[in-house]
Amino acid sequence: xxxxxxxxxxxxxxxxxxxxxxxxxxxxxxxxxxxxxxxxxxxxxxxxxxxxxxxxxxxxxxxxxxxxxxxxxxxxxxxxxxxxxxxxxxxxxxxxxxxxxxxxxxxxxxxxxxxxxxxxxxxxxxxxxxxxxxxxxxxxxxxxxxxxxxxxxxxxxxxxxxxxxxxxxxxxxxxxxxxxxxxxxxxxxxxxxxxxxxxxxxxxxxxxxxxxxxxxxxxxxxxxxxxxxxxxxxxxxxxxxxxxxxxxxxxxxxxxxxxxxxxxxxxxxxxxxxxxxxxxxxxxxxxxxxxxxxxxxxxxxxxxxxxxxxxxxxxxxxxxxxxxxxxxxxxxxxxxxxxxxxxxxxxxxxxxxxxxxxxxxxxxxxxxxxxxxxxxxxxxxxxxxxxxxxxxxxxxxxxxxxxxxxxxxxxxxxxxxxxxxxxxxxxxxxxxxxxxxxxxxxxxxxxxxxxxxxxxxxxxxxxxxxxxxxxxxxxxxxxxxxxxxxxxxxxxxxxxxxxxxxxxx
Numbered sequence: 001x002x003x004x005x006x007x008x009x010x011x012x013x014x015x016x017x018x019x020x021x022x023x024x025x026x027x028x029x030x031x032x033x034x035x036x037x038x039x040x041x042x043x044x045x046x047x048x049x050x051x052x053x054x055x056x057x058x059x060x061x062x063x064x065x066x067x068x069x070x071x072x073x074x075x076x077x078x079x080x081x082x083x084x085x086x087x088x089x090x091x092x093x094x095x096x097x098x099x100x101x102x103x104x105x106x107x108x109x110x111x112x113x114x115x116x117x118x119x120x121x122x123x124x125x126x127x128x129x130x131x132x133x134x135x136x137x138x139x140x141x142x143x144x145x146x147x148x149x150x151x152x153x154x155x156x157x158x159x160x161x162x163x164x165x166x167x168x169x170x171x172x173x174x175x176x177x178x179x180x181x182x183x184x185x186x187x188x189x190x191x192x193x194x195x196x197x198x199x200x201x202x203x204x205x206x207x208x209x210x211x212x213x214x215x216x217x218x219x220x221x222x223x224x225x226x227x228x229x230x231x232x233x234x235x236x237x238x239x240x241x242x243x244x245x246x247x248x249x250x251x252x253x254x255x256x257x258x259x260x261x262x263x264x265x266x267x268x269x270x271x272x273x274x275x276x277x278x279x280x281x282x283x284x285x286x287x288x289x290x291x292x293x294x295x296x297x298x299x300x301x302x303x304x305x306x307x308x309x310x311x312x313x314x315x316x317x318x319x320x321x322x323x324x325x326x327x328x329x330x331x332x333x334x335x336x337x338x339x340x341x342x343x344x345x346x347x348x349x350x351x352x353x354x355x356x357x358x359x360x361x362x363x364x365x366x367x368x369x370x371x372x373x374x375x376x377x378x379x380x381x382x383x384x385x386x387x388x389x390x391x392x393x394x395x396x397x398x399x400x401x402x403x404x405x406x407x408x409x410x411x412x413x414x415x416x417x418x419x420x421x422x423x424x425x426x427x428x429x430x431x432x433x434x435x436x437x438x439x440x441x442x443x444x445x446x447x448x449x450x451x452x453x454x455x456x457x458x459x460x461x462x463x464x465x466x467x468x469x470x471x472x473x474x475x476x477x478x479x480x481x482x483x484x485x486x487x488x489x490x491x492x493x494x495x496x497x498x499x500x501x502x503x504x505x
Contacts (some may be wrong), residue, residue, distance in 0.1 A: 035112025078192030088137030137262030251289030
C-alpha cells in the first residue's frame with residue numbers, strides 16, 4: 001500500500017476517513033518539505049538580524065511576553081514550555097483520537113508557516129507510521145491559546161519524555177527510543193510554541209465524532225423507518241411534495257430515505273384506521289433533517305480547520321512578516337461542537353419517543369412487546385434505560401462555549417472552552433449509538449407481531465442479519481446482553497449494505 005502524501009491541497013473528510021480506515025502510512029510531499037525548510041531558514045536569519053522582540057521566539061509566553069530571552073537559551077525555552085505545559089488530568093484520550101491529533105498537527109505544520117524544523121515534523125510522522133501514540137489526557141485545555149496542555153502531552157515524546165502507547169501497552173517514551181535506536185529532538189527557537197499552539201485536540205475529537213456521525217445519522221433513518229412500519233405508520237408525511245415547499249435539504253433527504261427504505265413494504269401501504277401518527281414518527285423528516293443540516297454546518301467548520309494553520313506567531317517568509325495574532329482561539333470549533341452535541345442528542349431524543357410508543361400496547365402491539373405481559377416485563381425496562389440516557393444527553397448539552405475563565409494573569413482574558421465541548425460531544429455520540437441500539441431491538445421485536453406480513457426487502461434483510469445475533473424474545477431474558485448485541489450490530493454493519501439494496505433494484 002502506498003503511503004498517503006501530505007500536501008498543501010485541501011484535505012476532505014472522505015480522504016481523511018480513507019487514510020484512517022486503511023491504516024495508510026503518511027509521508028510529506030516534496031513541496032511541503034521545501035516550505036518547512038524555507039520557513040525555518042527564514043526564521044533563523046530573522047533572529048540573527050532582528051533586534052526587536054518576537055513573541056514566543058525571543059520572549060516568554062502569555063503574560064510573560066515582555067520578558068526577553070537570550071540567544072543561548074532559545075532552545076531551552078521551548079523545551080521548558082513543553083514540559084511545564086504538560087498538565088493534563090482525567091481519562092486518557094482514546095488511541096483513535098490521538099492518532100488523528102498527530103495527523104492534524106502534521107498537516108498544520110506542513111504549510112511552512114510555523115517555523116519548525118523538518119526533523120521535528122518527520123519524527124511526528126514516525127510516531128504516526130509506527131503507531132507510537134503519546135499518552136494524552138482529556139482535561140486541561142481551555143481551547144483558547146490552542147489546546148496547550150493536551151498538545152504538550154502530544155509533544156513530550158519528541159523530547160524522549162512522557163509516556164506512549166506502543167504495541168498496545170503504555171510505556172516510557174525513553175524505553176521505546178532505546179528499543180528503536182532513536183534520539184530525542186533538540187527543539188529550536190519557536191518550535192515548542194508551534195507544537196503547543198493549535199486546535200488539534202478539539203479538531204481531532206470533532207473529526208472523529210463527525211466520521212462516526214456520518215454513519216449514525218443514516219442508522220437513525222434506517223431504524224426509524226423500521227419502527228414506523230412496525231408501528232403500522234403512514235407513508236403520506238414522507239411524500240416529497242410536502243418537503244419541497246419547506247426547502248430544508250436535510251428534511252428533503254430524510255423523507256427521501258424513508259420512502260426508499262420502505263419501498264416494497266406490505267405493511268406501509270395497507271389500509272390504516274388511524275388518520276395521523278405521533279410526531280416522533282410523522283415528523284422524522286423535520287427532526288432528523290434539522291440534525292442533518294446542523295451536522296453539515298459543523299462538518300464545514302471542521303473541514304476548514306483541519307486545513308488551517310492554527311499556531312502563533314505565524315510566519316510569512318515571502319512577505320517578510322512574523323505576526324502574533326489569534327488563530328489558535330477555538331471559538332469556531334467550540335460553537336460548532338456544542339451545536340453538534342445538540343443535533344446528536346435530538347436524534348436520540350426522538351428515538352426514545354418511538355421506543356415508548358412501540359411498547360405502549362397501541363395498534364395491536366402487545367404491552368411491552370411480549371405475548372404474556374404481567375408474567376413477563378418484556379421490553380419495559382430498556383425504555384427506562386433509554387430515558388435515562390436521553391436525560392444524561394440533555395445535561396451534556398449545556399453549552400461549553402458560553403463559559404470563559406480568565407487565565408495567564410489576564411493576558412488570555414477570553415477562552416472558548418471548546419475542549420470541554422469536544423469531550424462532552426463524544427459522550428453524546430456514544431449515548432446516541434446506545435439509544436439507536438435500543439430502538440433497533442424494540443423495532444425488530446415489534447415487527448414479529450406483524451407476521452406474516454413483511455416490511456420492505458431491504459429492512460427484511462436487516463432483520464434476518466440481526467436475528468443471527470439476537471433472537472426474538474418469547475419470555476423474559478437478561479436484556480442488557482441483547483442491548484449490547486444490538487449496539488455491536490450497529491458498530492459492525494455498514495448502512496451502505498441496506499441502502500445499496502435499493503440502488504441495485
